[in-house]
Amino acid sequence: MRLRDRFSNFLYRQAEKRGWLDDYKRSIRYGGRYVNDENILESSDVYELLQDISNQMMLAEIVVVDESGNEMKNDPAIRIMSNPNNYLTQSEYIKLMTNTYLLQGEVYPVLDSNQLHLAANVYTELDDRLIEHYKIGGIEIPSFMIRHIKNIGTNHLKGVGILELGKSTLEGVMSAEKVLTDKYSKGGLLAYLLKLDAHINPQNAAQSKLIKAVLDQLEAIDESRSVKMIPLGKGYSIDTMKSAIEDEKILAYLNVYKKDLGKFLGINVDTYIALTKSDLEKAMMYLHNKAVKPIMKNFEDHLSLLFFGKNSGKRIKFKINVLDFVTYSTKTNIGYNIVRTGITSPDNVADMLGFPKQNTPETQAIYISNDLSKIGEKKATDDSLKGGDDNDKEKGNEDV
Structure with missing residues (x-):
């Protein structure tokens, strides 16, 4: 990793000397789009769907894991993702990246030293060796600094977004x-x-x-x-x-064709609306499984390659807490079930309540509290229940 960083920093310094980074940064700063016939965000229904999808992405926790799936708390990539640049927070960056990906069908994250940007007006092409090259204003960007995240359709070089898929609608x-x-x-x-x-x-x-x-x-x-x-x-x-x-007539037209736009975002609007009215958790899980999870997987693949390269076992992961989608009463039921399961874990309690014994060393021991601190082996506990020492036995006999 250190060798790769040194090489990256060397190329970065060379690029600064040549002056093309100025063009690249100018493209990022002035990369906005003018409001015209593609200003889909003026449509409240489509805007709401985009918000629902990008908000789930924004609320995800971003972590780095090693080859074994263990989280790496102090990896530099975590610090960069938590504060990508001077003008966007992590939440804003992920939301912007998601919306751009959905609307335009592709998005270009750029790792510039210790800052993360989204480039605009990028021209891409494949050479004879099938290596993708990136240019901004005619100046080529090193491939290790940029990724081309595509909402893939049938074109291997270009993604498709709702602005193209649903243009006529x-x-x-x-x-x-x-x-x-x-x-x-x-x-x-x-x-x-x-x-x-x-x-x-x-x-x-x-x-x-x-x-x-x-x-x-x-x-x-x-x-x-x-x-x-x-x-x-x-x-x-x-x-x-x-x-x-x-x-x-116009409202009838909108009632038909507005729903079609949801299909280009990966969801059936009728199903989604029905679920939001009857069961909000199911609606959020429907949106998550149909639209959000594929986006998460695509972002994870590209950001992992951007930060670590293809020879590293480390990966960027988006973690969404599914319990965020359930009501308080559902969480209470989950907690109740956990407690009920805990009660039946010791073999002697399971036998008393009519549940089958597990017959393992852990279930045959006695635990206290939710940290499962062992307070004695079953045999020792049984001995103590029999009366302890001989004096206690004699005293017990006298009492009888």
């Missing part, structure tokens, strides 16, 4: 939502139609004056409680013009 949903939002933010697009029996004549001063007066009156209505009296001459009438936007 997204465009329809976003447009429908915008139409409804604009309609009600602008007062329902209420319009009026002035009907005339005669043709409108621009040269008719009286007619023009009447039309202008009607328009002025209508435009002056600034709230729903306002009432305007508009006197009209013979042959004139004002009717409300029905809005071309039909709410029911």
Whole structure:
């Protein structure tokens, strides 16, 4: 590991001298996307699904384990992951990485000395030896500093995200939502139609004056409680013009196609919503097994290679406490079951309660408290129950 670190630091110093790190850091700093037709986060339903998935990832504990699965508490990778850089916390970094992965289908974590970043505008290609090369602004980044995490589809070089998978569905949903939002933010697009029996004549001063007066009156209505009296001459009438936007049809469209977007995130929205209403723990476990676990495994593989290389037995692991998804009453039941099992562990108690004996040295000994401190062998305990020494026996006989 020390040799690899020295080599990495050497290449890092050479890169600094050549100046390409400035381009790379500039790409990270200004790597944001402009809000345009891909601004899916404006859709509240999709945003909620993304939040549910990325929040589970954010709440996971990140640890380092050795080849035997034992946690390594003081590994440098833990310190870097807990404080990845100067502008993101660990929680923000994991959440951003997850959302980018889901939306764009790929994300690029970069290990820059003792800081971890997410690079943007990265160009990748395979050479003749099938080695992937990474470039930012035409400058190549050493492969040991960066990983290409892909939401893999059928392309070995590029991941697929919801922005690509659900593009046509997204465009329809976003447009429908915008139409409804604009309609009600602008007062329902209420319009009026002035009907005339005669043709409108621009040269008719009286007619023009009447039309202008009607328009002025209508435009002056600034709230729903306002009432305007508009006197009209013979042959004139004002009717409300029905809005071309039909709410029911748009809502029916959204009810169908919004659910389709969940499939691109790996879950069935109908199933998920039904579970959230009936059993929140089951809903969280459904989300965890269907969407979160595959992401965790992919992140673990790439981050382990980024930090330790392919010849190391150490791995980055995401640990999620499943008990976080259960209610307090369920945790109480779990505790009750553990205590009940503990009560029946000693053979003499198991026999007394009608459970089968385990006949092991541990179950034949007597323990006290939950730290299982042995207070005596079964034989010694049996002897003490028989009365101890001879004086006690004689005293016992006298009492009888």
